Amino acid sequence: MSTPLNRHSNILDFALSSLLRRKSKNFSLLVVYTLIVFVIASLIFFVQALKREAAQILKEAPDMVVQRMVAGRHDLIPVAYGEQISAIRGVTAVSPRLWGYYYDQVFGANYTLLVPEKNLLEPGSIMIGPGVARNQRIQAGDMLALKTSRNIPLLLTVQDLYPSSSELISSDLIVLSAEDFQTMFNLPAGQVTDLAVTVANPREQVTVAAKIAELFPDTRPILKSEMLRTYDSLFEWRGGMIVVVLAVAVLSFIIFAWDKATGLSAEERKEIGILKSIGWETSDVLLLKFWEGIVVSLTAFLVGVVLAYGHVFFFSAALFEHALKGWSVIYPQFKLTPVIDVYQLTVLFFLTVLPYTAATIIPAWLSATVPPDAAMRS
Amino acid sequence: MILLTNVTKTYNTGKHNQFTAVDDVSLTVEAGRLTILKGPSGSGKTTLMALIGCMARPSSGRIQLHNIRTSFFTGADSRAPLDITSLPERFLTEIRRTTFGFIFQQFNLVKGISALENVMLPAYPTGESQGAFRRRALELMELFAVARHAASPVEWLSGGELQRVAIARALINNPAIVIADEPTAHLDSKLSREFMEMVGTLKAGGKTVLIASHDPLVYDSELADTVIGMRDGRITGLSGLS
Numbered sequence: 001m002s003t004p005l006n007r008h009s010n011i012l013d014f015a016l017s018s019l020l021r022r023k024s025k026n027f028s029l030l031v032v033y034t035l036i037v038f039v040i041a042s043l044i045f046f047v048q049a050l051k052r053e054a055a056q057i058l059k060e061a062p063d064m065v066v067q068r069m070v071a072g073r074h075d076l077i078p079v080a081y082g083e084q085i086s087a088i089r090g091v092t093a094v095s096p097r098l099w100g101y102y103y104d105q106v107f108g109a110n111y112t113l114l115v116p117e118k119n120l121l122e123p124g125s126i127m128i129g130p131g132v133a134r135n136q137r138i139q140a141g142d143m144l145a146l147k148t149s150r151n152i153p154l155l156l157t158v159q160d161l162y163p164s165s166s167e168l169i170s171s172d173l174i175v176l177s178a179e180d181f182q183t184m185f186n187l188p189a190g191q192v193t194d195l196a197v198t199v200a201n202p203r204e205q206v207t208v209a210a211k212i213a214e215l216f217p218d219t220r221p222i223l224k225s226e227m228l229r230t231y232d233s234l235f236e237w238r239g240g241m242i243v244v245v246l247a248v249a250v251l252s253f254i255i256f257a258w259d260k261a262t263g264l265s266a267e268e269r270k271e272i273g274i275l276k277s278i279g280w281e282t283s284d285v286l287l288l289k290f291w292e293g294i295v296v297s298l299t300a301f302l303v304g305v306v307l308a309y310g311h312v313f314f315f316s317a318a319l320f321e322h323a324l325k326g327w328s329v330i331y332p333q334f335k336l337t338p339v340i341d342v343y344q345l346t347v348l349f350f351l352t353v354l355p356y357t358a359a360t361i362i363p364a365w366l367s368a369t370v371p372p373d374a375a376m377r378s
Numbered sequence: 379m380i381l382l383t384n385v386t387k388t389y390n391t392g393k394h395n396q397f398t399a400v401d402d403v404s405l406t407v408e409a410g411r412l413t414i415l416k417g418p419s420g421s422g423k424t425t426l427m428a429l430i431g432c433m434a435r436p437s438s439g440r441i442q443l444h445n446i447r448t449s450f451f452t453g454a455d456s457r458a459p460l461d462i463t464s465l466p467e468r469f470l471t472e473i474r475r476t477t478f479g480f481i482f483q484q485f486n487l488v489k490g491i492s493a494l495e496n497v498m499l500p501a502y503p504t505g506e507s508q509g510a511f512r513r514r515a516l517e518l519m520e521l522f523a524v525a526r527h528a529a530s531p532v533e534w535l536s537g538g539e540l541q542r543v544a545i546a547r548a549l550i551n552n553p554a555i556v557i558a559d560e561p562t563a564h565l566d567s568k569l570s571r572e573f574m575e576m577v578g579t580l581k582a583g584g585k586t587v588l589i590a591s592h593d594p595l596v597y598d599s600e601l602a603d604t605v606i607g608m609r610d611g612r613i614t615g616l617s618g619l620s
Contacts (some may be wrong), residue, residue: 007505014495014502021490267489274486275499277433278547279475281468284503372474373428 008291011284015291030300032256037304037352038311039249044344045312046320049336053168054231058224062095062196063205065222066212076191081216085197088211090204096192098181102146102174109135115178117196123179125159131171133161144174149186156180197221245320253352257359264363272364276372285368286361293360297353305345313338380407380430380555380586381459385439387425387611399425400436401611407588408603409445409554412581415590416597417608423590424559426608430588431478431557432462432470439463446477446554475500479548481558485540487532487547493539494519494528497546504551511550518546522576538569545576555586562593570595577601 019026066085068077082094098115111132121127126144128136138144140160145153162170176184197212199205209221272285280288311317313336387400400422407413407430415423428434429441442459462473479500487496494515501511519525522542527535532543541561548556558577562570570593578601580587591597597605607615 003505006507007503010502010505010508013508014499017491017495271488274488277482277486278480278500279471279478279551280500280503281471287503371434372471373425373433 007284008287011287012291012295015288015295018288019292019295026296030296032252033296033300033352033356034304034307036249036253036256037301037348038307040246040348040352041305041308041345042311042317042320043245043249044341044348045308045339046317046336048339048341048344049312051232052337052339055228057169058227058231061224061227063199063202063224064197064209064212065097066195066197066216067220067222068194068216068218069220070218074194076187077194077219079190079192081219082195084215085195085212088208088215090199090201090208091197092200093198095196095198097194097196098178098187099193100181100185102184104135104146107135109172111172111174113174113176113181113184115181116175119177121159121175121177123177124155124157125177126156126180127160127162127173127175128158129162129170129173130164130167132174133158146174146184148184154180154183250351253355257355264367268364269367272367273370273372276368276370282365282368286365289361289364290357293357294353296360297356301349301353305348309338309340312336379409379444380588381440381442381444382406382426382430383440383442385426385429385436385441387422387429387434388437391437399611400429402439403611403613404439405606405613405616407586409586410581410584411603412577412587412589412599412601413604413606414597414599414602415588415606415608416592417590417614418592421608422611423608425611427557427559427588427590431480431555432465432474435470436463443473443477446473475504476551477554479551479553479556481541481544481548481556481561483560483563485544485564487540487543489533490531492529493524493532493535493543496532496543497550499547499550501550514552515546515550518549519543521579522546537564538572541565541569541573542576549580553585555588556580558587558589558591560591560593561589562591562596567595574599574601 066077066081068075068081077096079096082096085091086094095117097117100113102111102113103109104111109132128138128144133139136144138158140158142158144156144158146156148154156176162173181187197208199208205223205225209223212219212221275285275288276282311319316336382403382405385400385403386398388396388398390396403422403426415426417423425434429436440461440463442461444459446460460473462470465473487493488499494512497515497519498508498511501515504511516525516528519528519542522545524535524539524542524546527539527543532540535543541564548558562573565573574596577587577589577599581601589596596602603618605617606613607617
């Protein structure tokens, strides 16, 4: 019985047979195409996963951070500011925070030093991130010597290590007591790095920030939403390195598709003529080329996406880490939580599968519109 | 039956290189007979066959097909002659696919695929189940003694075998009319005689066969019912018309 389904199935069958007889050409096309999809999909997965990690970190961040600015630069803030800020209507709590950076000349690495909000550690004890442990080759129970601002060594005992699951946040972290922090940096009395402000009602945050800025013109309130936006713009499509890699991949794809679009060989043209002369309609020839395009591009898309998934989520984006993870010495070693953005994958699908299929069909259409008697005359 | 009335085909109309390949031809091709178009190269034989085979439209004149069954021409109308002169391309393709089988001078087989796939090629877009036309293709290959080459790529076949595969392909959709353009041009005398024997089989099977040839082995064959002489696009003589 004649059915449209049979027609599709027969022509698909012939399309596969057609692809197989130009094995090496089509296989190399498939490899190049898969590679391009792999690079773009890896970027999408990687950036999405990093954005998610960033969002997770910021979930724990305070609603607002108030920093003092001197000559346009971040400076220490008096704890007394906090008392006046907590009196503003809508503010639930204000916590002074102590944190800073320490450069280890011996190992050439930068560490982040942080005093926890709650008094978790005795003076002389620290907790360190896995990156610091690797860099210093130390573990729990070992001693770590840091040089204070007065050039005196401060010996600290590693009480514990942060688990590797939190490595993205804690890799370069050294958590210490307020007393040890003071010994390290010798801050003026009554001054802290910044103030963490909690505002219960999210709708009031902007108003509270405006009031703080008015009350203390030398401060800069930073909202959590602003931090999220910064992370977003850092990792989104337009972000630095990503745009370069993406542009190269897209450009390769355009060259590739263009080559394909203009590359209908004399043999392929002759075959189209034969098909027309033996009773194939132009639409049948286009259907054949459509299936050929779909088979190559869909296979490349699926294989590329699966490989990219493995690369990013099982091998921690090994090909990108040095370029994109951003640490100079302490590279965090972490497994990203799988995140799939259906919208971006759909965009990738339409940007790759459709143009390639169109690039396959258009030259075939130009050839298929020749009169069928041309084959008889060849 | 195929009826041609004052058919003319002019290429590049209005341009400096305009030429008339078929000039005011009127003839009748009887059903179930072997009709041969005889004439030198450039006499218009191939163009006339392309017009009859719905591959091209005439510039003027009419071509009518009698007793043709199509999906768009059914019921009581199907007994009336079908004028193919002004049919849209889609309908012409359907007639070409269902009514005509073509055997080309160069065989026009697709390289890289098997002989069997080549035979099945005209049936792929018909929507028929592949199992059905595969069986038919194997039967035809058996009939023309090329079944043992079914799985071989056509590049491996000899000239005579290619010819037989081309004939099997022309018959896959069970056409009423078989058109062959210079079918013996690339064959030696022995193979040409074998080809004419196969034509005899087709004729005996009730097919209308139309051959364009300037090979005496073809146009002097006893099988020929009508031989039409052509030169410069015009009919110069007609013989054997019953």
